[in-house]
Amino acid sequence: MTLAADAPAPAPPRSARGAALDRAFEALCFGAATFLLAALGGLVVSLVIGGWPALSTFGVRFFVSAEWNPVTEVYGSAGAMVGTLVTSALALALALPLALGVAIFLVELCPTPLRRPIGTAVELLAGIPSIVYGMWGLFVFAPWFAKHVQIPLMTAAAPGSLWEKVTAGVPNGAGIFSASVILAIMILPFIAATLRELLLTIPPQVRESAYGLGSTTFEVIRKVSLPYVRTGAIGAIMLGLGRALGETMAVTFIIGNAHGFPSSLFASGSTIASTIANEFAEATGELHTASLIALGLVLFVITFVVLALARLLIGRQAHA
Amino acid sequence: MIAPGAPRLSRRLAEYGFLGFCWLATGLAILALAAILWSLLRQGLGGLNLDVFTKSTPAPGSTGGLLNAILGSVMMCAVAMLGAVVVGVLAGTWLAEYARDSRYGKVVRFLNDVLLSAPSILVGLFVYEILVAPLKGFSGFAGAAALALIAAPVITRTTEDVLRLQPAALREASVALGAPVWRTILHVVWKAARAGMLTGALLAFARISGETAPLLFTALNNQFLNLDLTRPTANLPVVIFNFALSAYDDWRRLAWAGALLIAATVLTVTIVARLFARESRPS
Numbered sequence: 001m002t003l004a005a006d007a008p009a010p011a012p013p014r015s016a017r018g019a020a021l022d023r024a025f026e027a028l029c030f031g032a033a034t035f036l037l038a039a040l041g042g043l044v045v046s047l048v049i050g051g052w053p054a055l056s057t058f059g060v061r062f063f064v065s066a067e068w069n070p071v072t073e074v075y076g077s078a079g080a081m082v083g084t085l086v087t088s089a090l091a092l093a094l095a096l097p098l099a100l101g102v103a104i105f106l107v108e109l110c111p112t113p114l115r116r117p118i119g120t121a122v123e124l125l126a127g128i129p130s131i132v133y134g135m136w137g138l139f140v141f142a143p144w145f146a147k148h149v150q151i152p153l154m155t156a157a158a159p160g161s162l163w164e165k166v167t168a169g170v171p172n173g174a175g176i177f178s179a180s181v182i183l184a185i186m187i188l189p190f191i192a193a194t195l196r197e198l199l200l201t202i203p204p205q206v207r208e209s210a211y212g213l214g215s216t217t218f219e220v221i222r223k224v225s226l227p228y229v230r231t232g233a234i235g236a237i238m239l240g241l242g243r244a245l246g247e248t249m250a251v252t253f254i255i256g257n258a259h260g261f262p263s264s265l266f267a268s269g270s271t272i273a274s275t276i277a278n279e280f281a282e283a284t285g286e287l288h289t290a291s292l293i294a295l296g297l298v299l300f301v302i303t304f305v306v307l308a309l310a311r312l313l314i315g316r317q318a319h320a
Numbered sequence: 321m322i323a324p325g326a327p328r329l330s331r332r333l334a335e336y337g338f339l340g341f342c343w344l345a346t347g348l349a350i351l352a353l354a355a356i357l358w359s360l361l362r363q364g365l366g367g368l369n370l371d372v373f374t375k376s377t378p379a380p381g382s383t384g385g386l387l388n389a390i391l392g393s394v395m396m397c398a399v400a401m402l403g404a405v406v407v408g409v410l411a412g413t414w415l416a417e418y419a420r421d422s423r424y425g426k427v428v429r430f431l432n433d434v435l436l437s438a439p440s441i442l443v444g445l446f447v448y449e450i451l452v453a454p455l456k457g458f459s460g461f462a463g464a465a466a467l468a469l470i471a472a473p474v475i476t477r478t479t480e481d482v483l484r485l486q487p488a489a490l491r492e493a494s495v496a497l498g499a500p501v502w503r504t505i506l507h508v509v510w511k512a513a514r515a516g517m518l519t520g521a522l523l524a525f526a527r528i529s530g531e532t533a534p535l536l537f538t539a540l541n542n543q544f545l546n547l548d549l550t551r552p553t554a555n556l557p558v559v560i561f562n563f564a565l566s567a568y569d570d571w572r573r574l575a576w577a578g579a580l581l582i583a584a585t586v587l588t589v590t591i592v593a594r595l596f597a598r599e600s601r602p603s
Contacts, residue, residue: 018500025502026418032410033419033428036476039469040435043442046449101345109342118346120594125353127590129530131557132360132579135564140359185352192349216331218338239437246439248533249561273441273533280445281537296445303439311433 044300051294054287062294068259068275070284075291077272077298079260084271084299086262087176087251088244091183096237099188103195104221119196126189134253137182142173142254145181150266169266177265179255183247187240194236194314198229235313242307246299248273272299357583364580367573372581376545377559380568386578388545392553396460396539397529399549400467405521408472409510412479412520417505429480436473443469444534452538460546460553463539470531471524478520482513515596522593526586532557556582 054075055062065076106119150171157164169175202225210224226233256268257278270278272295283289371385378384411432419425447466452458486509494504510517540552541559556578563575 018503022501025505026414029410029414029418032407033414033425033476035407036411036432036435036472037428039446039472040431040438042450043438043446046446047442050445050449097341098345098348101342102349105342105346109339110346118350120591121350121353123594124587124590125349127526127586128353128356129532129557129582129586131530131532131560132356132583135560135575135579136356136359138564139363140355188349188352216335218335219331221338242437246441248439248441249557253564273439276441276445277533277536280448281540293445293449296442299439300442303437304434307434307437308430310437311430 047293047297047300051290051297053290054294057287058291062291063298066260070279070288073285073287075287077291077295079262080270080272080275080295081298081302082261083176083255083269084245084273084302087180087183087255087269087271088241090177090180091187091244092237092241094180094184095188095191095240098184099191099195099240102188102192103199106192106196107199108217108221122189122192125185126193130186130247130249131253133182133186133250137178137250137254138174141182142178144173145178146171146173154266166265168264169268171266174254174256174268175266176255176262176269179251179269179271182250182254183244186247186250187243190243191236191240194239195229195233198232198236199225202228232314235310235315238306238310238313242303242310245303245306246273248277252277272296360576360580360583363573363576367577368580372574372577377543377554377563377574378570379543380566380571383570384574386556386559386574386581388542388554389556389559389578390581391545391547392460392539392542393529393555393557395547395549396464396467396535396553396555397525399461399464400471400528401521401525403464403468404471404475404524407468408475408520408524409479409517411472412476413483413505413510415476415480416483417501417509432473432476435469436477439533440466440470440531441533441536444536444538447534447538458538458540458552460539460549460551463535463553463555464549466534466538467528467531470534471528474524474527475517475520478523479513479517482516482520483509485516486512515599519593519597522589522596526589526593529589530557530582530586532561536561 058065058075062075062077063081064078065074066079066082067074067076068079069075102122106115106122110118150167150169150173153167154164154171157167206228207220207224210220215223251271252274255270255274257270257274258268259270259275262269276292276296276299279288280292283292371383372387373385373390374387375383375385376388377386411428415425415429415432419428443466447462447469451462451465455462490508490512491504494508495501499508535555535558539555539558541562542552542554544554546553560575560578560582563571563578566572566575
């Protein structure tokens with residue numbers, strides 16, 4: 001309401017004043033919208049400029065080498081890239097079926113008086129700050145996971161088998177798989193909320209006619225509801241993936257922060273975001289800083305592609 | 321399909337399996353929430369005492385609290401929200417009232433959505449590049465700028481959404497009475513959409529108040545009480561991060577207390593925002 005005072009207000013003539021203020025107000029709003037556009041553009045440009053020294057020094061090696069060594073000043077992003085993609089893919093694989101279950105439960109099965117409390121609970125799960133997930137993951141989840149999942153699995157693995165390789169590592173609860181589980185809990189509510197909104201857009205007649213033909217709930221969901229929202233659902237999944245890719249603090253707490261390719265599910269690793277969070281404030285030299293910013297550029301490109309696809313697929317029908 | 325009884329049984333089994341899975345999934349989600357809240361309360365309440373609010377972060381071994389971090393967070397969030405609300409509301413207004421389906425409007429809308437879900441740590445890198453590196457120093461203002469950049473797209477999006485819900489007749493009535501467009505927007509459309517716009521601001525606040533990654537290398541941290549935002553400023557998320565990963569028990573206790581404070585704030589604001597959202601929907 002005080003904004004009108006900020007607008008450069010030209011003096012009367014009275015009839016022209018309204019029109020001039022109109023133009024000023026429109027320009028102000030236009031400026032704000034353009035400012036946001038410029039911010040995103042500036043973000044990209046600053047990442048390119050800041051990361052350039054690393055990209056020009058290492059060239060293609062920056063993208064294919066997993067060596068990350070501040071002492072010898074050799075930096076390659078492949079380890080962090082693989083860590084990012086593996087944890088996000090695993091998180092998505094864990095979260096997607098559960099999110100689908102939650103969304104369908106809320107739309108089709110939930111007793112009406114419980115609908116609002118359970119909906120709120122899922123929303124609160126989405127609201128918990130990343131750093132709280134990180135602390136919970138490291139101090140509560142990791143010890144439990146080590147004791148009840150990791151050690152039994154590792155002792156059950158036959159020596160020399162593939163299973164032993166997959167589960168190798170220090171059984172302290174931290175590592176690639178634990179990070180994926182925490183990520184899965186974090187993206188579940190986002191995917192579930194979007195899927196729920198999509199399912200609610202299905203016209204009741206479509207579902208009711210399927211029920212009327214004698215279909216079970218499962219058949220209605222599988223053959224009518226899901227095909228109906230298919231495009232948007234893929235968008236919702238991509239949105240969840242985008243979140244997992246860029247998630248920083250929770251992963252930094254629990255992934256173990258080791259450079260190079262992760263060797264097994266329970267081994268320590270790193271993601272692009274966790275590497276930046278861990279090292280940026282204490283970067284040792286110019287090339288180290290530049291390499292971290294170049295990592296950021298890689299992350300931006302990956303998430304931009306995923307998010308752009310997500311937005312195009314979801315369209316404007318569902319809120320995110 | 322051949323035996324009349326068999327498919328019915330398999331269909332029923334599939335149905336029960338499916339329904340059971342949906343219940344299970346929801347149960348697991350709620351269990352996760354309960355487990356996290358339970359740990360927060362159990363570990364955080366123990367560390368919560370008057371010192372937390374009256375003393376600054378301690379050296380290991382001595383007593384202290386989180387006063388400097390709480391004040392720093394409050395100041396940075398306030399400055400960030402001020403900037404984000406102005407930019408977000410105006411940009412959202414432009415998208416809803418002026419741009420509509422113009423090509424430039426579509427581009428802004430799309431890129432705002434991208435900015436909305438872009439990794440927050442990249443926003444931190446950006447602010448570092450434009451505010452910290454050139455000015456040769458971490459500062460509370462840089463932290464606030466990063467938070468504002470994260471909050472603004474949220475506010476833009478919700479503002480546009482609620483303004484679009486307002487009926488065209490409302491605007492026409494105001495313009496027909498002789499009000500210029502700016503007055504119509506300020507005094508009629510914004511007023512009608514008040515509750516929804518407030519919801520957007522609250523959600524944006526909830527989002528930035530727990531945000532850690534972009535503050536790690538913009539606001540950095542400060543051991544002492546500091547009200548000057550041009551200097552490195554302590555803030556809850558970064559203090560929690562440093563203290564939680566430290567080897568000292570009293571630092572970890574403070575980290576849990578801080579985590580409880582942040583989570584309680586965020587969850588309260590989220591619930592309040594939902595109440596406002598419900599109020600604004602029928603109108």
